[in-house]
Amino acid sequence: xxxxxRHPLMxxxxxxxxxxxxELVITAMAILLITLVLSVSLLVPRALSDTARRILSKSPxxxxxxxxxxxxxxLPVREAxxxxxxxxxxxxxxxxxxxxxxxxxxxxxxxxxxxRLAGIFRQWGVAPPLAGEAVxxxxxxxxxxxxxxxxxxxxxxxxxxxxxxxxQLDMISHDTVYLTKDDAASVxxxxxGYCSDLAVDVFHxxxxxxxxxxxxxxxxxxxxxxxxxxTAGTIQRRYSRLGGYLMLPIIPAMTVLLIxxxxxxxxxxxxxxxxxxxxxxxxTGADILQCQLLxxxxxxxxxxxxxxxAAYTVVFQPGMNWAAGLWFxxxxxxxxxxxxxxxxxxxxxxxxxxxxxxxxxxxxxxSINAFTADPMELIEGAMKP
Amino acid sequence: MNPEIVCENxxxxxHRSGKxxxxxxxxxxxxxxxxxxxxxxxxxxxGKSTFLSILAGLRRPTGGRxxxxxxxxxxxxxxxxxxxxxxxxxxxxxxxxxxxxxxxxNIMLPMICRRxxxxxxxxxxxxxxxxxxxxxxxxxxxxxxxGGQRQRTALARALIGEPDYLxxxxxxxxxxxxxxxxxxxxxxxRADKGAVVVVCSHDQRxxxxxxxxxxxxxxxxxxxxxxxxxxxAGHRPGDKS
Numbered sequence: 225x226x227x228x229x230r231h232p233l234m235x236x237x238x239x240x241x242x243x244x245x246x247e248l249v250i251t252a253m254a255i256l257l258i259t260l261v262l263s264v265s266l267l268v269p270r271a272l273s274d275t276a277r278r279i280l281s282k283s284p285x286x287x288x289x290x291x292x293x294x295x296x297x298x299l300p301v302r303e304a305x306x307x308x309x310x311x312x313x314x315x316x317x318x319x320x321x322x323x324x325x326x327x328x329x330x331x332x333x334x335x336x337x338x339x340r341l342a343g344i345f346r347q348w349g350v351a352p353p354l355a356g357e358a359v360x361x362x363x364x365x366x367x368x369x370x371x372x373x374x375x376x377x378x379x380x381x382x383x384x385x386x387x388x389x390x391x392q393l394d395m396i397s398h399d400t401v402y403l404t405k406d407d408a409a410s411v412x413x414x415x416x417g418y419c420s421d422l423a424v425d426v427f428h429x430x431x432x433x434x435x436x437x438x439x440x441x442x443x444x445x446x447x448x449x450x451x452x453x454x455t456a457g458t459i460q461r462r463y464s465r466l467g468g469y470l471m472l473p474i475i476p477a478m479t480v481l482l483i484x485x486x487x488x489x490x491x492x493x494x495x496x497x498x499x500x501x502x503x504x505x506x507x508t509g510a511d512i513l514q515c516q517l518l519x520x521x522x523x524x525x526x527x528x529x530x531x532x533x534a535a536y537t538v539v540f541q542p543g544m545n546w547a548a549g550l551w552f553x554x555x556x557x558x559x560x561x562x563x564x565x566x567x568x569x570x571x572x573x574x575x576x577x578x579x580x581x582x583x584x585x586x587x588x589x590x591s592i593n594a595f596t597a598d599p600m601e602l603i604e605g606a607m608k609p
Numbered sequence: 610m611n612p613e614i615v616c617e618n619x620x621x622x623x624h625r626s627g628k629x630x631x632x633x634x635x636x637x638x639x640x641x642x643x644x645x646x647x648x649x650x651x652x653x654x655x656g657k658s659t660f661l662s663i664l665a666g667l668r669r670p671t672g673g674r675x676x677x678x679x680x681x682x683x684x685x686x687x688x689x690x691x692x693x694x695x696x697x698x699x700x701x702x703x704x705x706x707x708x709x710x711x712x713x714x715n716i717m718l719p720m721i722c723r724r725x726x727x728x729x730x731x732x733x734x735x736x737x738x739x740x741x742x743x744x745x746x747x748x749x750x751x752x753x754x755x756g757g758q759r760q761r762t763a764l765a766r767a768l769i770g771e772p773d774y775l776x777x778x779x780x781x782x783x784x785x786x787x788x789x790x791x792x793x794x795x796x797x798x799r800a801d802k803g804a805v806v807v808v809c810s811h812d813q814r815x816x817x818x819x820x821x822x823x824x825x826x827x828x829x830x831x832x833x834x835x836x837x838x839x840x841x842a843g844h845r846p847g848d849k850s
Binding site: 231232233235236239243497498501502503504505506507508509510511595596597598599600601603 | 667726
């Protein structure tokens with residue numbers, strides 16, 4: 225016989241729960257749903273924030289773009305790199321070729337692969353594209369196997385899809401087409417010797433604002449410099465707005481939870497005579513509380529765990545297109561969101577606390593009488609109208 | 610320490626707002642020694658049940674003190690009294706069974722909290738069910754059995770913990786003569802083992818059994834000792850004398 229079955233108080237708690245099977249199932253289902261709503265509401269903003277932070281961590285500290293009357297224009301590679309190199313503290317200066325082009329009826333991001341990107345590709349076991357080839361993110365082909373990709377931009381190009389970006393990089397390459405620098409420049413209409421922008425790193429990100437001012441001075445043409453922290457601020461603002469919307473369901477979920485706890489307290493107060501009888505038969509207030517806690521944990525804990533698991537599945541398994549669509553504007557197969565271990569821990573601890581604590585408080589509250597009152601007081605008190 | 614109950618100037622009155630104070634018990638002084646099998650009689654409403662509940666530590670007297678084994682249990686805080694109550698068995702007049710539970714589950718109730726494993730609790734409950742002819746009813750809900758069977762279930766629940774103090778309020782009201790004899794044997798058996806057994810009853814058959822070592826009458830809130838009848842005490846059902 226298992227220890228569980230041998231422990232009389234535990235067995236009694238389970239037996240008592242099974243006396244009210246309908247109440248038991250409704251309570252467990254309601255708690256599961258409340259946990260699901262709360263977890264999704266807290267997980268999605270966290271996951272989006274973590275995902276955005278992860279994407280940003282791969283981006284350069286500063287991006288220098290040429291502008292003419294406020295419109296982005298290509299930069300001459302050699303002069304631009306030389307100007308940037310003249311600024312002390314500017315590191316890893318590299319020209320980039322990127323922009324947008326049409327593939328069928330959708331817009332995709334086109335990126336020219338330089339030596340640095342080629343190195344990253346090789347690290348992931350993907351061969352960099354050759355002339356006439358494309359390496360694409362999974363969102364470009366919606367997961368279908370298409371041998372040739374047609375791109376329309378300054379010129380029309382038909383490219384052989386050499387390979388797909390690994391799933392692990394989907395979040396940063398979902399709708400991206402990687403080409404050779406020359407193919408990218410030609411489809412984007414960038415003249416030879418020019419690039420889309422310059423990427424610049426700094427030793428420490430706190431130096432970025434000061435370095436941006438120096439860079440602005442160093443170029444002979446008007447440039448617009450965007451720092452990673454500026455981008456982070458923009459994303460943070462979008463995140464806060466979206467997070468606010470997503471947290472709206474918390475209010476009705478918490479209301480339902482508190483109503484349920486209130487009903488549970490009221491039902492238990494109606495069972496005061498039972499507590500009185502148990503005390504008369506030798507149970508202590510602590511036994512009655514322990515039994516009540518066991519009953520609560522037997523119902524609430526599995527429901528919370530299942531609800532959290534369901535929420536995790538909803539948010540992180542395929543099918544979360546709505547969030548990616550809201551956040552990134554993706555209309556096709558969404559890449560998985562990323563959640564750091566600390567964020568996951570924080571969210572699930574919070575949800576556990578939000579759902580469990582009111583029940584535990586209700587247990588304590590409804591058992592106070594069992595600690596202080598005499599048995600006959602409880603038995604006779606329950607008989608009074 | 611030998612079980613013994615001493616009441617010292619015990620009073621009990623009910624205070625209800627807007628109504629005159631209802632005095633139920635007045636200045637009760639009595640000693641129930643270890644091995645006592647005492648019977649209390651009295652009119653309906655004379656306070657017998659209230660007195661038993663005070664002896665069993667189920668309510669506090671409004672005046673005076675109750676000592677058990679020399680300790681002032683009536684003045685103890687709830688936590689200590691809860692633990693002491695594990696030495697008490699009680700049969701309520703209205704039985705207070707949990708009718709949604711089976712006979713066996715009702716009987717097991719006092720043992721659930723006593724750090725005893727379930728198989729042992731089951732063994733004990735089967736034993737006491739056998740003594741009270743309840744074996745066949747183990748799985749029946751108490752809401753579906755007869756009044757006499759319910760009463761025996763309540764007695765079995767009081768006996769399962771082998772109490773040092775056993776208090777029974779009208780334990781034989783719905784029993785036939787054979788069952789009365791069986792119940793008396795069990796009550797006397799507890800007293801023989803040194804327990805204090807106090808029974809409140811109107812049942813003439815209990816009086817006629819001449820089994821009780823002490824008889825009391827409760828009237829107008831006062832407890833008085835009755836003179837022993839010829840042949841009282843010392844006699845046990847089944848004795849040949």
